Amino acid sequence: MKEIPLGFVTGTIIKRIDWAEHLFSLRVQAPINAFPTPAFTAGQFSKLAVLNEQDEWVRRAYSMVNKPSLSGNNIEMEFLVIEIPDGKLTPLLEHKQVGDEILVGTLPAGFMTIDEVPEGPKDLWMLSTGTGIGPYLSILEEVEQCQRFEHLILVHAVRTKEELVYKEKIMELMKTYQGKLRYVPIVSREEVSGTLSGRIPQRLQDGSLAKAAHVKPSIEKSFFYLCGNPNMVHDTRDCLQQMGYKKHLRRETGQFSFENYW
Ligand SMILES: Cc1cc2nc3c(=O)[nH]c(=O)nc-3n(C[C@H](O)[C@H](O)[C@H](O)COP(=O)(O)OP(=O)(O)OC[C@H]3O[C@@H](n4cnc5c(N)ncnc54)[C@H](O)[C@@H]3O)c2cc1C
């Protein structure tokens, strides 16, 4: 057996959900609690690694979809993955089933967390494309911490309806938040009733996102997280900047932050 790279432990897949062809979730149990690192913070990402045919470890970053949860001395981490047909790791992940082993990173990272949102804004806008919805679901599971916000707006932009994942989970969360959580699905490549069409920047610009969320964005009240496709992040940043919002820096408070997936 090839040596496990530094910063990884062997976990076991305990659940697999197939949302659509090439779009799936893997829930992994791993003995990470035994390490001196703390459990991850909601919104962070870790790494998954698998051996390829050349007997080399292929590793990539994946966000946790769940909030930190312990099970004995093990931590459970759920990941939402889309298969990239000519990708190096995702075609290997696509073959993973319940009971299979997989390497998980022991040092979760990332700053797209609740604590990093500055104190002033009352409305947290969580804009995502594709699998970029993952970290927001983790954040939303931290119900107590999210009570500081007046509104939580979860925007999920996908190509087709079947990629609108975790709907049941989102409905449960909406019940829990009793009106505080607004969910706005956007589908770009087919007409789907009850969803917006097009892309996030267009819908921000023409006001239809605000209308669908029943929340009016403003520089004083809003903070935006952007996550997923770097082209969406780029175009949405441009759009927000044109509207007068600034990138948030620790040394200078702004109204948006982002995480690019590639
Ligand atoms: C901080 C961070 C968190 C991430 N979290 C997730 C996650 O939760 N789920 C997830 O599926 N991926 C996530 N990614 C992307 C992931 O790390 C891999 O890049 C992705 O799974 C492709 O790996 P691959 O080896 O199969 O493809 P590669 O051989 O590395 O090919 C990469 C190409 O695939 C495309 N691509 C990469 N990621 C995506 C994606 N998520 N959706 C659509 N197209 C993509 C891009 O065109 C990119 O150039 C994250 C990346 C970062 C940096």
Ligand SMILES: NC(=O)c1ccc[n+]([C@@H]2O[C@H](COP(=O)([O-])OP(=O)(O)OC[C@H]3O[C@@H](n4cnc5c(N)ncnc54)[C@H](OP(=O)(O)O)[C@@H]3O)[C@@H](O)[C@H]2O)c1
């Ligand atoms: N093997 C398969 O059959 C299969 C199936 C599906 C996906 N995939 C793989 O998965 C990848 C796509 O995953 P995905 O659908 O999650 O990602 P995606 O291409 O990032 O699309 C997600 C959403 O982001 C939107 N978007 C793209 N560029 C944008 C921009 N500049 N500004 C704002 N929004 C933008 C898309 O709109 P538009 O629709 O307008 O671009 C779409 O609504 C592909 O690279 C493909 O390799 C494979």
